[in-house]
Each structure stands twice: as structure tokens, then as C-alpha cells.
Amino acid sequence: MKKIEIYKVLSNKQLTKDIYEMVLKGDGSWVTNPGQFINIKVTNKFLRRPISICDWSEASLTIVYKVVGEGTSWLSGLRVNDEVEALVGLGNGFTLDDKHLLLIGGGVGIPPLYGACKQLVKMGYKPTVILGFQSKDDEFYFEKFHELTDKLYVSTNDGSLGLKGFVNDVMVKNDLCDIPYLTCGPLPMLKAIYKTSTQNGQISLEERMGCGFGACMGCSIETKNGYKRICKEGPVLSSEELLWTKD
Amino acid sequence: MDKRLAVTLSGWELDNPVIPASGTYGFGYEFCEFYDINILGSIATKGTTLEPRFGNPTPRIAECEMGMINAVGLQNPGLEKVISEEFPKLQKVFNKKVVANISGFAIEEYVACAKAMDKQDIVGIIEVNISCPNVRHGGMSFGTDPQMAAKVTKAVKEVTSKPVYIKLSPNVTDIVAIAKACEEAGADGISMINTLLGARFDLKTGKPIIHNIMGGFSGPAIKPVALRMVYQVYEAVNIPIIGIGGIASAEDVIEMMYAGATAVQVGAANCADPYACQKIINNLPSLIDKLNIEKLEDIIGRAHR
Ligand SMILES: Cc1cc2nc3c(=O)[nH]c(=O)nc-3n(C[C@H](O)[C@H](O)[C@H](O)COP(=O)(O)OP(=O)(O)OC[C@H]3O[C@@H](n4cnc5c(N)ncnc54)[C@H](O)[C@@H]3O)c2cc1C
Ligand SMILES: Cc1cc2nc3c(=O)[nH]c(=O)nc-3n(C[C@H](O)[C@H](O)[C@H](O)COP(=O)(O)O)c2cc1C
Numbered sequence: 001m002k003k004i005e006i007y008k009v010l011s012n013k014q015l016t017k018d019i020y021e022m023v024l025k026g027d028g029s030w031v032t033n034p035g036q037f038i039n040i041k042v043t044n045k046f047l048r049r050p051i052s053i054c055d056w057s058e059a060s061l062t063i064v065y066k067v068v069g070e071g072t073s074w075l076s077g078l079r080v081n082d083e084v085e086a087l088v089g090l091g092n093g094f095t096l097d098d099k100h101l102l103l104i105g106g107g108v109g110i111p112p113l114y115g116a117c118k119q120l121v122k123m124g125y126k127p128t129v130i131l132g133f134q135s136k137d138d139e140f141y142f143e144k145f146h147e148l149t150d151k152l153y154v155s156t157n158d159g160s161l162g163l164k165g166f167v168n169d170v171m172v173k174n175d176l177c178d179i180p181y182l183t184c185g186p187l188p189m190l191k192a193i194y195k196t197s198t199q200n201g202q203i204s205l206e207e208r209m210g211c212g213f214g215a216c217m218g219c220s221i222e223t224k225n226g227y228k229r230i231c232k233e234g235p236v237l238s239s240e241e242l243l244w245t246k247d
Numbered sequence: 248m249d250k251r252l253a254v255t256l257s258g259w260e261l262d263n264p265v266i267p268a269s270g271t272y273g274f275g276y277e278f279c280e281f282y283d284i285n286i287l288g289s290i291a292t293k294g295t296t297l298e299p300r301f302g303n304p305t306p307r308i309a310e311c312e313m314g315m316i317n318a319v320g321l322q323n324p325g326l327e328k329v330i331s332e333e334f335p336k337l338q339k340v341f342n343k344k345v346v347a348n349i350s351g352f353a354i355e356e357y358v359a360c361a362k363a364m365d366k367q368d369i370v371g372i373i374e375v376n377i378s379c380p381n382v383r384h385g386g387m388s389f390g391t392d393p394q395m396a397a398k399v400t401k402a403v404k405e406v407t408s409k410p411v412y413i414k415l416s417p418n419v420t421d422i423v424a425i426a427k428a429c430e431e432a433g434a435d436g437i438s439m440i441n442t443l444l445g446a447r448f449d450l451k452t453g454k455p456i457i458h459n460i461m462g463g464f465s466g467p468a469i470k471p472v473a474l475r476m477v478y479q480v481y482e483a484v485n486i487p488i489i490g491i492g493g494i495a496s497a498e499d500v501i502e503m504m505y506a507g508a509t510a511v512q513v514g515a516a517n518c519a520d521p522y523a524c525q526k527i528i529n530n531l532p533s534l535i536d537k538l539n540i541e542k543l544e545d546i547i548g549r550a551h552r
């Protein structure tokens with residue numbers, strides 16, 4: 001259900017030089033699928049900021065965000081007990097099943113896959129996870145994923161941690177090209193995965209948003225199945241329906 | 248319902264002057280999850296064209312200080328589907344008439360849309376967008392030339408008995424001349440203003456944020472421009488004005504009505520806050536008490552007296 005909720009900051013922890021994890025106290029019962037997102041009101045900014053749900057419980061939400069501009073910088077300055085207003089209940093999220101058991105996350109695309117991994121483990125599956133970072137210093141959540149699964153791979157662009165290269169190199173090297181996948185990350189990574197895998201995947205996409213709830217058509221992209229609003233029919237779309245027209 | 252909020256547009260009495268603006272409210276039903284949309288005065292539906300349109304590639308949105316740029320490019324399912332699918336869906340949740348916003352790239356397209364809208368019971372007013380700045384070959388030229396604006400007005404008036412409101416572009420040298428030309432051509436009212444042409448560039452890459460480079464700038468930042476233009480046009484014409492541009496609070500509604508508007512439309516504010524229209528409507532009664540306003544109709548054009 002879509003609604004506006006007020007949350008209280010329980011913690012706001014710096015994970016790397018520019019990545020933070022924030023735990024929010026408040027309603028988490030609306031979450032139906034990992035990969036759904038909230039649209040956060042930022043003081044003195046006109047539009048809200050879409051951020052994925054990383055983890056949730058009945059009474060809390062966890063988000064992990066990268067400071068890239070004024071809005072996320074404002075978020076990083078919030079202290080315990082500060083209030084956060086968010087529009088919640090947004091997006092479709094990943095559809096979990098017994099087939100999509102390869103989870104691939106790149107950088108700040110990793111957070112929604114943590115929620116997916118946790119749910120899959122709860123459902124009794126043993127997902128394989130590939131995490132991609134620029135370098136060792138950018139790593140976050142490796143340990144948290146490790147608590148959930150042994151089948152965990154890492155790649156870094158500079159080889160400072162795990163395999164030197166990209167997540168799709170990990171796929172090739174470890175024979176992971178034939179497993180349907182869930183993924184989120186930068187567009188070039190998503191494209192590389194799409195090309196590398198022989199299987200279909202569920203891909204979480206980003207677009208600049210106006211409303212975030214389906215009213216303005218600001219985030220609408222063309223697919224093989226007609227137009228899709230990233231905020232409403234997405235952010236998770238199937239790899240087969242994407243046109244991959246953007247560079 | 249507070250009787251003091253009622254206003255009349257070309258013989259159609261609205262419970263209150265608050266109407267969500269075209270393009271920011273879809274066909275209404277997206278907002279049902281947030282509140283009962285029947286509290287609205289009416290709804291201006293998404294700009295409808297004869298043929299379905301996907302619109303522009305993304306990014307279509309750029310945030311600005313107190314506003315946003317959009318380059319949606321009139322994405323809509325086309326006249327036929329709007330009438331056969333969107334209107335019936337809206338009618339299930341909304342029991343008032345709508346302001347049907349239409350757009351075109353040739354006079355024949357406006358005429359075809361107006362003809363079809365004329366037959367729809369749900370349509371209270373036909374609002375003719377001659378001003379959308381997003382579409383390279385359309386909109387702009389009709390809205391920037393008084394003669395073209397008059398031509399569209401006349402052509403649309405000929406095929407409908409419903410009130411026709413022409414929605415003006417602010418991207419002109421003399422908006423009064425255009426408004427007058429529309430009035431002379433038979434327009435029943437004026438909706439104003441549409442978005443101002445704007446652009447933003449990415450600080451890191453130096454590239455435009457919007458794929459189409461330019462887009463329509465709107466939101467609270469444009470309110471003074473809208474107020475000024477409504478004021479000028481009110482002086483020059485004798486037909487009602489729907490004031491649009493930066494409306495985000497009950498105070499904004501009052502101010503726009505002082506300038507000369509009979510009703511208002513709320514655009515970008517719906518994007519920033521889905522409850523924007525509800526909040527405005529809820530806040531109007533106490534605000535008019537505070538300002539010693541007996542009823543809203545009394546204040547239309549007060550700035551001119
Ligand atoms: C569905 C979805 C889920 C997301 N989940 C996460 C997440 O879990 N963690 C995370 O760190 N980031 C996430 N993002 C990206 C995040 O929304 C942007 O990084 C953030 O909006 C930047 O705001 P800013 O004010 O710091 O940056 P600025 O550049 O100052 O923002 C200016 C404007 O551009 C928009 N914008 C800038 N970058 C992006 C972007 N990449 N995507 C969409 N809008 C953008 C902003 O929302 C704002 O309207 C997600 C985006 C989407 C669409
Ligand atoms: C996302 C978006 C889409 C719009 N689409 C249309 C449209 O289809 N037809 C139209 O006449 N105006 C359209 N507009 C313009 C608005 O109806 C309104 O005239 C303008 O935004 C100024 O009002 P505001 O400052 O309250 O946003 C659109 C505006 C926005 C922000």
C-alpha cells in the first residue's frame with residue numbers, strides 16, 4: 001500500500017568513504033518484495049529521493065545509500081532520533097522463486113539484493129551471490145552476505161579484492177552463466193550480465209523520477225511489452241523485455 | 248463540503264477551485280490510494296493526442312530550485328484508448344466532470360480530439376494545449392502566434408458545444424495578444440500558464456540532464472510569472488481564467504484568484520507530495536476565515552479593484 005510514513009533514525013552508519021547504512025524505525029509491514037523502494041523527502045529539495053529497501057522487519061526498514069549529491073549528503077548527516085518522511089509502498093520488486101537463484105549486485109545496486117538473499121534463504125534456498133566493487137575500499141556487506149550463503153563471489157575492477165575484473169567475468173569463470181538471475185547495478189554491468197548469461201533475469205533499473213508513484217510518466221521507458229514506468233511497473237523488469245537502447 | 252469554496256466556470260459549478268493540472272495527475276486513479284479524489288473541484292486529464300504517443304526518451308525529469316523540468320513529451324495512449332479505457336476507469340472512482348486536455352500537431356488533430364471529447368459525458372471543459380514546449384514539431388508554434396492560436400480556437404469551437412478553454416504558453420513576448428486572439432476566436436476561457444522552457448546541466452559531466460536537452464520548467468518557482476501573466480490577461484479579456492503555475496498551498500490559490508483566476512490548477516506540487524491537492528482543499532476554509540473572505544467568488548480579480 002502506498003502512503004506517507006514518518007520514520008525515526010535508529011542508526012546511520014558509514015560503511016565506506018561514501019556509502020552509509022541507515023536503519024529506520026517505523027512501518028515495514030507494507031514491504032511485499034525485496035527491490036521495492038521508498039521516496040524520501042529531503043529538506044529544502046523539491047523532489048523526493050528514491051532509495052531501495054535493503055532489509056526490513058514489521059517495525060523497521062534498512063536502506064544503504066551512496067552520497068552522490070545534496071539529497072544523499074543531507075541523509076548522511078541525519079542523527080539518531082531524527083525524523084525521515086518517506087512515501088512508501090513503491091515499485092514491484094523482485095519475484096522470488098526456486099529458479100532465480102543467482103544474485104548479482106554492483107556497488108550501490110547491492111542493497112536490494114541483500115533483502116532478496118535473506119528472503120531466499122528463509123524460503124530454504126541456497127542462492128549464489130556475486131558482488132562487484134571498484135576496489136577493496138568500496139566493499140560493504142560482504143560479511144552480511146557471508147552469514148547467509150557460502151556461495152559468495154567478489155570482483156573488483158582493480159583486483160584488490162576477489163577476482164580482478166567484472167561480475168560477468170566471475171560468471172564465466174565459475175560456470176554461472178546458466179542460472180536465472182536477479183540483478184541491480186550500473187547499466188554497463190547490467191548489459192554485460194545480459195550478454196553473458198544464457199538465462200533470463202530480473203533486472204532492477206533506475207530512472208530520474210518526478211512523482212515516484214505512477215502519475216507523471218517521468219520515468220517511463222519503452223520495452224518490448226509497451227511502455228513501463230520504472231516507479232510502478234518497475235523498478236524490476238525482465239531481461240527479455242528490455243530494448244537496451246540506452247548506452 | 249464548504250459552500251463558500253464554490254466557483255463557476257462557464258456555467259459549470261465546481262465545489263471548489265482546486266483542479267490537478269494536466270500531466271501531473273494521470274487519469275486520476277493513481278491518487279485513489281492516497282485520498283478520495285471526489286473532494287477535488289475537477290481533474291484536468293493527461294494531454295491526449297489523436298495517435299498514441301510514447302513521448303521522449305529518459306531522462307525526462309530534472310530537479311530545480313523549487314521546481315522541476317519535465318520532458319515527458321505528451322506520453323498518452325491516444326484518443327481512442329483514453330475514451331474507451333481511461334475515462335471509464337476514472338468514472339468508477341470519480342463522479343464529477345473533468346477538464347479534458349487535448350493536444351495536436353496539426354489543426355485536424357485538435358479537431359478530431361475535440362469532436363470525440365464533445366460526445367463524452369464525463370467532459371465538462373475541453374482544454375486545448377497549444378503550448379506544450381516538449382514536442383519539436385508541435386505545440387509551440389500554435390501557442391506563440393496569435394493568428395495560429397485563433398485558428399485552432401475557431402476550428403475546435405466549430406466541432407463542440409462544450410466550453411473550450413485555450414491553455415497558453417508563457418514562452419511568448421506578449422501573452423495578452425494571444426489571449427485576446429483566442430477570445431475573439433470564440434474561446435470560452437483561458438487556462439494559463441503552461442511550463443517555461445528550461446534546461447539543466449550535470450556538474451560532473453557538463454552534459455544536459457534531460458535527454459531532450461530542454462524541457463518544461465514548473466513548480467513554486469514559476470508562481471510570480473504565472474501571477475503576473477494572469478493579472479495582465481485578466482485586464483484584457485472578459486472570459487474566465489484558470490490560473491496555473493506554482494500553486495502548492497491554499498495561500499497560493501487565494502493569491503492566484505486575486506490576480507484574476509476563477510479556478511486554479513495544481514501541477515508539479517502533485518509530484519512532490521501526492522496529498523498536495525487534499526491539503527490545499529482542507530486548508531482553504533480556515534484561511535478564508537482568517538482573511539475575512541465571505542466566499543471565494545468574491546475575490547476573483549480583487550487585485551484589479
Ligand atoms: C528505484 C530506485 C532505487 C534506488 N535505490 C538506491 C539505493 O538503494 N541506494 C542508493 O544509494 N541509491 C539508490 N538510487 C539512486 C538514488 O535515488 C540517487 O542516488 C539519489 O536520488 C541522488 O540524490 P542526490 O540529491 O544526492 O543527488 P543529486 O544529483 O543532487 O540529485 C538531483 C536529482 O537527480 C535525481 N537523481 C540523481 N541521481 C539519480 C539516480 N541514479 N537515479 C535516480 N535519480 C537520480 C535525484 O533524485 C534528484 O531529483 C535509486 C534510484 C532509483 C530510481
Ligand atoms: C510532468 C508534467 C507533465 C505535464 N503534461 C502536460 C500535458 O500533457 N498537457 C498540458 O497541457 N500541460 C502539461 N503539463 C503542464 C502543467 O499542466 C502545468 O501547466 C504546468 O506544470 C504549470 O503548473 P505547475 O507550476 O503547478 O506545475 C505538465 C507538467 C508536468 C510537471
Ligand code: FES
Pocket residue numbers: 208209210211212213214215216217218219220229230231232
Ligand atoms: S516518476 Fe512519475 S510516473 Fe514514475
